[in-house]
Amino acid sequence: MLDEHVREAIPERIRGLWELAQNLWWTWHPQARRLFRALDYQAWRETTHNPVLMLQIIRPERFQEVAHDPEFLALYDQVMAEFQEYLARPPLELPGPVAYFCAEFGVHVSLPIYAGGLGILAGDTLKEASDIALPMVGVGLIYSQGYTTQRLREDGWPEDLHRTLDHRDHPLQLAKTPEGSPLVFEIPAFTPSVRAQVYVAKIGRVPLFLLTTDVEGNTPWDRAISQQLYTTDLEQRLRQEWVLGVGGMRALEMLGIRPAVLHLNEGHPAFALLERLRQFMGQGLSFEEALERARKTTVFTTHTPLPVATDVFPFALLDRYLGPYCQEHGLPREAILELGTNPTDPGAGFNMTVFALRLSQHVNAVSKRHGEVARRIWQGIKFNDENVKIEAITNGIHLFTWIEPLRVQRLLDKYLGPAWRKNPENPEIWQRVEEIPDEELWAVHQERKEALIAELVARARKRWREGAFAKNVLAFGSLLDPHVLTLGFARRFTAYKRPDLILSDPERLKRLVNDPLRPIQIIFAGKAHPADIEGKRLIQKVFQLAGDPAFAGRIAFVEEYDQHLARFLVAGVDVWVNTPLPPLEASGTSGMKASVNGVPNLSVLDGWWPEGYTGENGWAFGGEEHHGERNPQDAEALYRLLEEKIVPLYYERGPDGIPHGFVRIMKAAIRTVAPRFCTRRMLREYLEKFYLPALGAEKEGI
Ligand SMILES: *Cc1c(COP(=O)(O)O)cnc(C)c1O
Numbered sequence: 229m230l231d232e233h234v235r236e237a238i239p240e241r242i243r244g245l246w247e248l249a250q251n252l253w254w255t256w257h258p259q260a261r262r263l264f265r266a267l268d269y270q271a272w273r274e275t276t277h278n279p280v281l282m283l284q285i286i287r288p289e290r291f292q293e294v295a296h297d298p299e300f301l302a303l304y305d306q307v308m309a310e311f312q313e314y315l316a317r318p319p320l321e322l323p324g325p326v327a328y329f330c331a332e333f334g335v336h337v338s339l340p341i342y343a344g345g346l347g348i349l350a351g352d353t354l355k356e357a358s359d360i361a362l363p364m365v366g367v368g369l370i371y372s373q374g375y376t377t378q379r380l381r382e383d384g385w386p387e388d389l390h391r392t393l394d395h396r397d398h399p400l401q402l403a404k405t406p407e408g409s410p411l412v413f414e415i416p417a418f419t420p421s422v423r424a425q426v427y428v429a430k431i432g433r434v435p436l437f438l439l440t441t442d443v444e445g446n447t448p449w450d451r452a453i454s455q456q457l458y459t460t461d462l463e464q465r466l467r468q469e470w471v472l473g474v475g476g477m478r479a480l481e482m483l484g485i486r487p488a489v490l491h492l493n494e495g496h497p498a499f500a501l502l503e504r505l506r507q508f509m510g511q512g513l514s515f516e517e518a519l520e521r522a523r524k525t526t527v528f529t530t531h532t533p534l535p536v537a538t539d540v541f542p543f544a545l546l547d548r549y550l551g552p553y554c555q556e557h558g559l560p561r562e563a564i565l566e567l568g569t570n571p572t573d574p575g576a577g578f579n580m581t582v583f584a585l586r587l588s589q590h591v592n593a594v595s596k597r598h599g600e601v602a603r604r605i606w607q608g609i610k611f612n613d614e615n616v617k618i619e620a621i622t623n624g625i626h627l628f629t630w631i632e633p634l635r636v637q638r639l640l641d642k643y644l645g646p647a648w649r650k651n652p653e654n655p656e657i658w659q660r661v662e663e664i665p666d667e668e669l670w671a672v673h674q675e676r677k678e679a680l681i682a683e684l685v686a687r688a689r690k691r692w693r694e695g696a697f698a699k700n701v702l703a704f705g706s707l708l709d710p711h712v713l714t715l716g717f718a719r720r721f722t723a724y725k726r727p728d729l730i731l732s733d734p735e736r737l738k739r740l741v742n743d744p745l746r747p748i749q750i751i752f753a754g755k756a757h758p759a760d761i762e763g764k765r766l767i768q769k770v771f772q773l774a775g776d777p778a779f780a781g782r783i784a785f786v787e788e789y790d791q792h793l794a795r796f797l798v799a800g801v802d803v804w805v806n807t808p809l810p811p812l813e814a815s816g817t818s819g820m821k822a823s824v825n826g827v828p829n830l831s832v833l834d835g836w837w838p839e840g841y842t843g844e845n846g847w848a849f850g851g852e853e854h855h856g857e858r859n860p861q862d863a864e865a866l867y868r869l870l871e872e873k874i875v876p877l878y879y880e881r882g883p884d885g886i887p888h889g890f891v892r893i894m895k896a897a898i899r900t901v902a903p904r905f906c907t908r909r910m911l912r913e914y915l916e917k918f919y920l921p922a923l924g925a926e927k928e929g930i
Pocket of ligand 1: 343344345346348718719720789790791794815816817818819821
């Protein structure tokens with residue numbers, strides 16, 4: 229949150245920087261990124277690309293310099309014109325915005341309120357809504373202590389250092405009521421009362437409203453409601469979801485926003501439906517009518533293929549909040565409790581997913597395969613004697629965020645023209661990827677790989693200076709070689725993702741990494757949930773191999789996997805590896821990010837990959853679901869693909885030194901994945917299948 233005095237310190241000629249810094253629009257517009265880099269490259273790096281912080285630390289003389297630099301001013305004027313034009317585009321006409329609720333949003337590294345894939349998807353969705361001028365508002369929470377830094381001990385055990393989020397350092401502003409005062413309000417049904425403050429982050433044209441109870445005047449227990457993402461204490465978790473759902477809807481009402489459609493991204497925000505019912509009943513509808521109307525206009529996206537991973541709250545616990553709430557607003561408590569009861573386990577309590585399933589007419593899973601699984605696990609859920617229908621809308625990624633901007637986007641501009649930016653869904657435009665000369669694509673890729681390794685070495689050097697152990701510094705990737713076939717494995721460390729599958733035969737792996745002519749190297753990164761001990765053990769296991777001289781420094785574990793590191797990795801390794809246990813990867817998106825940068829996916833046929841794999845754009849194995857031990861068989865398939873297909877292809881060079889066979893697969897990866905797995909396609913599906921029918925509206929001119 230930038231103070232006015234920061235604004236005053238910027239010379240008037242370039243004062244628009246203040247505005248620009250506070251709208252995350254700049255994050256996916258390469259010229260705007262260039263502008264901040266040019267403003268002060270050192271500050272840009274030191275703040276890990278955080279213009280809000282940059283504007284606070286830049287020397288006044290530097291502002292004066294750039295304010296008189298014709299080159300800077302030309303770029304500034306161009307960016308500001310583009311920014312204004314973007315914001316001025318007329319929106320799609322809907323009776324009201326889509327309110328998109330999620331427990332986490334991964335928009336940019338400078339707004340650290342996300343844990344992983346769910347948040348990144350939510351962030352990408354808001355950016356896409358902004359790009360197509362779909363009226364949308366996001367609603368989530370700020371986690372003031374949820375911001376952790378991963379540090380590996382000497383023995384490889386990961387520790388999470390807690391940091392406190394200071395609003396002044398992030399692109400946040402106070403949300404204001406229509407009367408212009410900052411919004412502070414009491415969370416419904418909490419006694420004694422708990423106050424929430426609302427901030428807004430601007431994602432292009434889309435406002436993202438973020439609630440926090442970590443405000444002065446609340447007790448420490450109440451302040452802690454929104455301090456940590458997915459807090460493990462059951463009652464605190466319930467209160468967190470209540471603040472998100474009930475508090476979030478109440479906040480929109482007080483801000484004068486009336487959503488036409490409610491989109492619940494995963495079950496956490498499902499209490500928003502209570503407020504929706506209250507509002508409709510307040511307009512004179514009966515409970516049954518309100519229920520009908522809420523169902524018709526609610527979209528629910530389920531993300532987990534595991535029923536045990538859904539939030540279930542004991543009835544008595546929920547009743548502490550639901551009881552008073554229903555009493556105050558005349559809602560039928562028993563009927564609501566029943567709507568959240570899972571018929572296959574009625575005693576367990578109130579199930580957030582079951583509640584959302586019953587109250588949403590428009591439900592989807594996040595890949596076709598996940599659709600099959602979700603229909604199977606939720607087949608007993610009925611509303612008015614009818615089975616809840618679950619469709620599949622496969623996730624996508626926001627291409628302008630994930631295609632590396634400095635080199636890869638420029639290469640696409642050169643060979644595909646501006647068409648790919650306007651019309652990313654059109655496969656014919658992507659066909660032109662074939663026209664990129666092999667040597668040019670290879671040179672660009674090789675440069676991204678060198679940039680990745682340079683970044684890892686710089687990080688290792690920094691940690692060495694900070695006093696990290698020598699072995700750790702080596703294990704962080706100091707010995708990586710840009711000429712070696714490089715595999716990347718970066719994601720949340722948890723058992724079902726099987727990060728150690730590729731380590732399961734250490735002798736075989738040793739032969740692969742130590743091959744004198746055709747070696748491989750592997751870069752791992754990822755955090756484990758603080759409570760996931762097994763996940764932490766897996767990190768330690770990888771780290772131990774990384775520090776073992778027998779693996780020659782060719783296995784690295786990089787600390788602090790976040791969106792910033794992810795961008796380097798998905799463009800800089802040669803092959804992206806994914807080895808989840810089917811069918812537990814609902815979708816997965818990191819393989820999409822890699823593919824669109826020309827980094828082919830090597831994955832178990834799970835999540836999005838059965839839809840994405842064409843036989844020529846990457847490698848696939850082991851999709852069937854079966855019970856019992858399957859690791860040896862999957863590991864065998866993985867090693868064989870590496871030994872027999874990938875390694876030979878990568879090292880088979882033409883007289884020009886370029887692996888033309890491998891480049892063919894890189895091109896196929898870009899060409900086939902970009903048009904189908906982008907958020908443009910995904911959001912259009914949501915619009916056509918769900919949002920417009922929910923509004924009883926027709927598709928017009930998009
Ligand atoms: C994309 C992304 C994820 C999700 O990747 P999966 O393939 O779903 O595991 C998680 N974390 C970060 C930082 C990401 O960028």
